Amino acid sequence: MPGHSSPIGVFDSGVGGLTVLRSLTEAMPAQSFIYLGDTARVPYGSKSPDTVARYSINIAERLIEYGCRALVIACNTASAYALGAVRNAISVPVVGVVEPVSALVARRSKGRVLILGTSGTVRSAAYLRALGRHRSDLEIVQKACPLFVPLAEEGWLHGVVPEQVAATYLSETLEQHRPDSIILGCTHYPLLRQVIAGAVEAAGLDATLYETGPATAGELRAHTDSRRPVPSSRGTVRYLCTDNPDDFVAVGRAFLGDSTITAEHVDIGTSPC
């Protein structure tokens, strides 16, 4: 039975969930984590809900084998399609990224919400449902921004190209919808936060940008042992991925701003039958 010193498992379809992991390690610095990026099967957004659920259960069971005492699904698509299935399949607490930030925004918004995400997340309507469970009076617009992910992975976070991409996606929507709350509903988008904030400012809006990580960290702490004394030592993080670790490490170091991370390959049956 996993104890308090056991790690918490965090998984994502690739490297994006590292932005969520960063929020978790900041909120729970003494806790150890195992991060698993399913880089062999990324992206999840274009796959069917059944496939995403099957992959997610597959990974969750592996993280349980590693002794994890709780799991975080750091992928928006997997949180949308697989949270219930994973909770049914395993016995430790499981937290997704969609619900916690939606609860927070539902509490704080003045009424107008903009959700930015991948095409898959927009199509899943997961944020619409999650916000709707908390409040029925919100006016919500969703906007898919497919180029934000490759921009973030390419490390083009500032300058003319990302600014123009953000303006192309957002200007009209911002001016017409005039949101007070904007959910960065994709794990990659926090890396483009400054550029997105620039587009918001250019539209003359004073909107709050919400990442999924901090709210997810709050729910994770509530589900785990928040009342135990905090150990003085820092927790460790172990990185696993299902494809070439070199690629994972190259992008992961840029995402975390940490040039010391290393990663191990893990085979979780990603080969075709």
Add this chain to the structure above:
Amino acid sequence: MPGHSSPIGVFDSGVGGLTVLRSLTEAMPAQSFIYLGDTARVPYGSKSPDTVARYSINIAERLIEYGCRALVIACNTASAYALGAVRNAISVPVVGVVEPVSALVARRSKGRVLILGTSGTVRSAAYLRALGRHRSDLEIVQKACPLFVPLAEEGWLHGVVPEQVAATYLSETLEQHRPDSIILGCTHYPLLRQVIAGAVEAAGLDATLYETGPATAGELRAHTDSRRPVPSSRGTVRYLCTDNPDDFVAVGRAFLGDSTITAEHVDIGTSPC
């Protein structure tokens, strides 16, 4: 035994190979084709050579079951890593996209070649090897342009964003290397041909842009029955993909400029074991 009226199979990791298919149907209008996009497992560029070879043999065998009398590997990564393995696995002619255009450029270049491709294609060095087999005196530079693929899939083919992206990737390389021949070594890049040509012009160069499709069509005709009389009727094209056909059709229609295409899902054992 497949006869002259049998289709030719064309496969790619996704939709990109449709630009190659377009060249093939233009060159052989009476020929019927079956196109298979492995959209469930795209992208191949980040996967290991062994995995790409296994996937490619898997698809090639399926296309042979459909009665194909020849195969075209329309994917640069699969052409780089799997051409020999597929030729060993099946008995019909198999043509890749790397060799034919390399032979053409080796014949025509004045000596300075620039290869544009994905990170995977650049890492494979397939074009360096293919050009080197024909000529040893070429000065060759490779440049990965990872954002070109998502730009093409998003349909952002003109205007400030693709122009700035092309300038960022290419200006310095063009000015320093001064190529006379540029290989568009990724199936998506022909869609950005105008923008790439604009960057070449802005650098004051008079370089020729080579797509892989036309040269591949030439090799395919040489390998099949080019001397038989050409039937007067047009051939048909059947589209298959391994994930959601709706997504394939949406991007495929834009790629081919043909709003009438439809696609069928085909299961080729892409589920995890």
